[in-house]
Amino acid sequence: MTPPLGRRQLLAAAGATSAAFTLTGTDGTAHAAADRAAAEPTAVRPFPLTAVTLLDSPFRDNQRRNSAYLRFVDLDRLLHTFRTNVRLPSTAQPCGGWEGPDVELRGHSTGHLLSGLALAYANTGDTVLRDKGRTLVAELARCQAASPGAGFRTGYLSAFPESFFDRLEAGTGVWAPYYTIHKIMAGLVEQYRLTGNEQALDVVLRQARWVDARTSGLSYERMQQVLETEFGGMNDVLADLHALTGNTAWLDVAERFTHAQVFDPLAQGEDRLAGLHANTQIPKMVGALRLWEEGLPERYRTIAANFWKIVTGHHSYVIGGNSNGEAFHEPDVVAGQLSDNTCENCNSYNMLKLTRLLHFHTPDRVELLDFYERALLNQLLGEQDPDSEHGFNIYYTGLAPGSIKRQPSFMGADPDVYSTDYDNFSCDHGTGMETQAKFADTIYTHDEHALLVNLFAPSQVVWRERGITWRQTTGFPDRSTTTLTVIAGRSAHRLRVRVPSWASGARAALNGRALPDRPKPGTWLTLERTWRAGDRVEVSLPMRTVVEPTPDDPDVQAVLHGPVVLAGAFGDRADPWLSRLDVDSVRQESSDPLRFTARADDTDVTLLPIARVHHQHYSVYWLTGEPPPPPPEFAAWHRFDETSGTTASDATGNGRTAQLVAGAAWLADGRIGGAVALDGVNGHVALAEDLLAGASAYSLATWVRLDGRPGTWSRIFDLGTGVTANLFLTPLSGDGTLRYAITAGGAGAEQRIDAEPLPTDRWVHVAVAYGDGTAVLYVDGAETGRNTAVTVEPRRFGNHVRAGYVGRSQYADPYLKGAVDDFRVYGRALSAAEVATLARPT
């Protein structure tokens, strides 16, 4: 996501169809004072979940399905590994997925279940869920009490043996034991806070004393090594224990989880996130902010606030999510980082927690809530399968062209489903149990004098201290108005309604009379008076249809209507490349539901809110603008016969020179004259931009000498726009093959040719020739493999193909160690005879 939506471009044609609220009068001043000059609140508080009720809406539908699962799920099955871990009897059928008896993460879902039950009970009053949570806590307490008998330290509560922590501390490799412990502890805290279960507090304090005992003897350096393994929000839950008990000892324990390697650069505002596992970091930041809230130095707040700015400003997609393949990558790369594995849903679950806390302390910052709305409406509301009785969730929200919502293949089982009752238990199955239970937690906040309406969702809030009850009625986002009505009570206070950054021309009416003020986008509309039952404020927030370019490729764009990200709904099939959208053709068909049409790749396509696209392929990003012309038949020829400088000339006369970078050096004695030596550390050759842009036929040919066994996934060549779209030849794939691949939709959509690995320590000629749907791979002039079903061509990569390399990958793969000579690029398919000629000894 680009920072505060600054680069948007209005679609004039489509914008004209947006519903605009028409004002019929302006005599509202006698009844209300628009009072933005009134003291801005400097801190706000949440309402308890018991005070806010969801009314009929997709939020409530999702919550209802989630509650059905929480009621359904069998506690004995989720307790099975906890019991067997401490030698208590269990006849329950073990769970599958990441709760399987041999999976090192087992137990995490039971923690999420504790939280989900507590949150759902608090918000719905369903005592079945409260009682189920009580049973679960009591059974976990029995397991905890049995720990010493199983040889574990007092207080240990887990579904796996304590030896996992020996492995963690010894650095011998283990999945993420503190991550799992955090989920259990957080669930116990929620059980105590939201259901008043004293036993839950007792159990979590015993567990915390175990954490203290386990960590107190470790040196600072050893503990920092421990922190290199994902540990969830251990600092967060320990800060909570300080809040609950007032015992400052918990802050000391919490600070042991201060991960210097990640925190120190953030304290300086530096973005060193590239390459880090994303969701490992986000809970630490929630914890950092909590530590500041509990009285620790401002530095913790700075770290969390800087992280939020960096992630939302430079590492987020248009739907508000972050990460590709679960990692952060280079800042401001979006078009170049599309795949089916973008936007892990846990990340946004945690980002919303962080955003919410930041909002409490800086309620004037409307952009916090704008981000919250983006991620909530587009990603998390849409992570659940509306056709599943039990509200199953997906793991990622894929943003590759032609993505589909389903569990990733590494979760096994049936890939055509989201989650399952007992055979998935991914982290996102777990965070989903919580997300879908607590939609009510941020719709409203308040200080002593003001009620803040942060989000637009049908709901009702009882402000007990003020003795007043407000109801919000809205069809948002299908409707661009929301109506706030006092349904009981009487109180003098300010009503502050968020005017999102996307809403220009917002208006309000009080009891049917339009107010003269036109609040600016990204501010608060403030009304102050003595509110009485029956008072009604109607706020119109006109939505426009806009496109938002990606930061790394302005021709790659997403379409939004207000805060709603629209996706092309492609049904059973979708091309595995970005369709070229005719931006001027986007039309709103109906406002309820939000349905648009457009022309893309010369075909009619329906655009729907991404959160509502299920069980079909979709695309969020589009290619726009004019396609580039095809390359010349002989596009570039690097003989590498230079002996000095860093420029490799182009012998075709096209002027497409290349550059030797870092550890790349001239080699006098090449295959034909000179060559380029690559050091296997960082040496590579950067090819001219756009060498194959627009190509529907092409060939690449080169001599290569591998010095020893090549690094897995190192590259002989790799041309593309990033990891989204590229074509490459690797001497050693993860399957042990020589592989040619081309994709325009991330690694999951690669079309490939695999062959025997290349000989090493001698010159070998390699070539790939493509035309008419067939790619052929040649080694030493002879065909070694072909794929006759190739549909992706470089013309699908985008309007530019900026990253072309010899010896370097688009990914963070090893560099090539060896030498290359006589590198040729063609805008046509070479024949077998032509390749044989190139490979002939001279």
Ligand SMILES: [Zn+2]
């Ligand atoms: Zn996850």
